[in-house]
Amino acid sequence: MCRLAAYLGPYIRLSELLLEPTYNLLHLSYGEQAAVFYPGGFGIGWYAADGTPAVYTQSVPVWNDSNLPHLTHSIYARLFVASVDHACVPFIVAPCPGQPYYDGHLLFLHQGFLSDFSHLRRTIRDFLEPHLEAEIRSNTASEHLFALLRHLLSDDPELTMEQALTALLDLLAGWVGGQSNLLNLIVADGAGLYVVRQAWHADCPTLYYNVDDEGFPDAQLVAS
DSSP states (O other), rough: EEEEEEEEEEEEHHHHHTTSSSSHHHHHTTTSHHHHHHSSOOEEEEEEEEEEEEEEESSSSSSGGGTHHHHHOEEEEEEEEEEEEOSOOOOOSSOOOOEEEEEEEOHHHHHHHTTHHHHHHHHHHSSSSHHHHHHSOOHHHHHHOOOOOOOOHOOTTOOOOOHHHHHHHHHEEEEEEETEEEEEEEEESSSOEEEEEEEEEEEEOOEEEEOTTTTTTTHHHHHH
């Protein structure tokens, strides 16, 4: 299970969010014994000065990336998203990119569990516009859900992000049947964050939202 985090507020260095707090990204990468012996990768997203999404993803564990302290000390932004994975199988460097997923406008993070995803994957692919299906580069649920969201926004340009996310959940509700499924989603569009917590036939996963943290005045924080 991965961990997600997001920040929206005054400009800060990336290191202030990811490495300096007591329970930071590095700390969370040691959060489970399985993660120490079979570590997953991590990813960070922000918006460049021209307003386009920028990402940094690695298949290696966060504590094994010697470049990260230099990178995080040099990047300032008012919006960040991040994901750190806890792999549950022996660690293999994967060739496909990880979270956050992105296009020319959005950053996207997903956490959760979708039952019988091999069947759901085919359902999603059949629903997508061909050019969006062709752009999927992995078999992850996360990238398929991002493609589904992009399809909904492209299919009806008048949809707000809130409406598109509601439509995505409505589609999934009809596709997952009576099995247990749960998810958290974080979407950024450069100006704001959109956060979703949902479960079917199970308890919702944890998701925390804070607007009055003393360490981040005038900021909004999300973590799971």
